[in-house]
Amino acid sequence: MMARVGQLARLLREQAGVDERLPTDLDRIAKWCSVVVADIPLDGFLGYYTSVGNRHGILLKEGQPRTQRRFTLAHELGHLSLPGHDGATPCADRDVLRPRVSRERERAANEFAAELLMPAFRFRSDIRDRDPSIELLAELADEQRYDVSLTAAGIRLAKLTHEPVAVVCSEAGRLKWKDWSRNFSYALPSSGGRVPGGSVAAAVLRGEDDSRVPERIDNHAWFDGREQALEVYESAINMHRLGRVLSVIWVVERD
Numbered sequence: 089m090m091a092r093v094g095q096l097a098r099l100l101r102e103q104a105g106v107d108e109r110l111p112t113d114l115d116r117i118a119k120w121c122s123v124v125v126a127d128i129p130l131d132g133f134l135g136y137y138t139s140v141g142n143r144h145g146i147l148l149k150e151g152q153p154r155t156q157r158r159f160t161l162a163h164e165l166g167h168l169s170l171p172g173h174d175g176a177t178p179c180a181d182r183d184v185l186r187p188r189v190s191r192e193r194e195r196a197a198n199e200f201a202a203e204l205l206m207p208a209f210r211f212r213s214d215i216r217d218r219d220p221s222i223e224l225l226a227e228l229a230d231e232q233r234y235d236v237s238l239t240a241a242g243i244r245l246a247k248l249t250h251e252p253v254a255v256v257c258s259e260a261g262r263l264k265w266k267d268w269s270r271n272f273s274y275a276l277p278s279s280g281g282r283v284p285g286g287s288v289a290a291a292v293l294r295g296e297d298d299s300r301v302p303e304r305i306d307n308h309a310w311f312d313g314r315e316q317a318l319e320v321y322e323s324a325i326n327m328h329r330l331g332r333v334l335s336v337i338w339v340v341e342r343d
């Protein structure tokens with residue numbers, strides 16, 4: 089199903105005449121879909137897709153930061169476009185802009201949103217030969233590029249990179265969520281577990297400056313990296329507005 093989700097998002101870009109232009113013009117897509125978008129007070133939910141007859145409406149929780157609103161809107165456009173997603177269901181905070189959510193429909197809508205905002209073929213070429221880092225995420229997330237949150241860019245990086253990379257979000261000393269690339273084969277602490285003291289995330293959580301470029305850390309800081317041939321790097325940023333720290337962990341495997 090997931091491969092088809094990406095195809096449908098690409099088809100929608102084409103049909104709506106957005107093609108390869110970035111950042112993705114969601115207003116144009118919403119207009120092409122004849123969908124009315126309204127920002128209203130919503131409690132506990134970020135977005136809602138509904139239809140009456142052949143009319144479609146997307147309701148967004150008012151006051152979302154711009155990039156988060158963009159992701160939520162793209163997610164709701166996913167519910168509107170994907171087969172079997174009809175029937176209004178509000179989308180909770182925990183299901184939007186999180187990796188590996190358990191509800192299949194929500195996961196599909198997130199995948200659709202990611203492809204709509206960050207088309208894989210472009211994103212892959214943007215990350216090729218670049219060190220996976222917060223610096224790279226900030227460059228890609230920029231208003232003039234993909235115009236997405238650092239979080240969205242980070243989850244996309246974990247999905248599309250060939251490097252062993254993990255993206256970890258921490259809050260109040262604990263892991264909030266984590267995501268990792270298909271070549272990352274190391275066991276990170278569980279969500280809800282303590283952020284390890286030797287990590288850059290822990291230093292940033294203690295109030296030290298962000299570390300936007302990869303910094304060599306102890307092999308054991310995040311996981312049991314016994315192999316000698318490993319080098320582990322981490323970059324991390326304090327997302328003050330959210331009260332969270334985002335880390336990119338990158339393993340260089342020497343052969």
Ligand SMILES: [Zn+2]
Nearest residue numbers: 163179194197
């Ligand atoms: Zn949803």
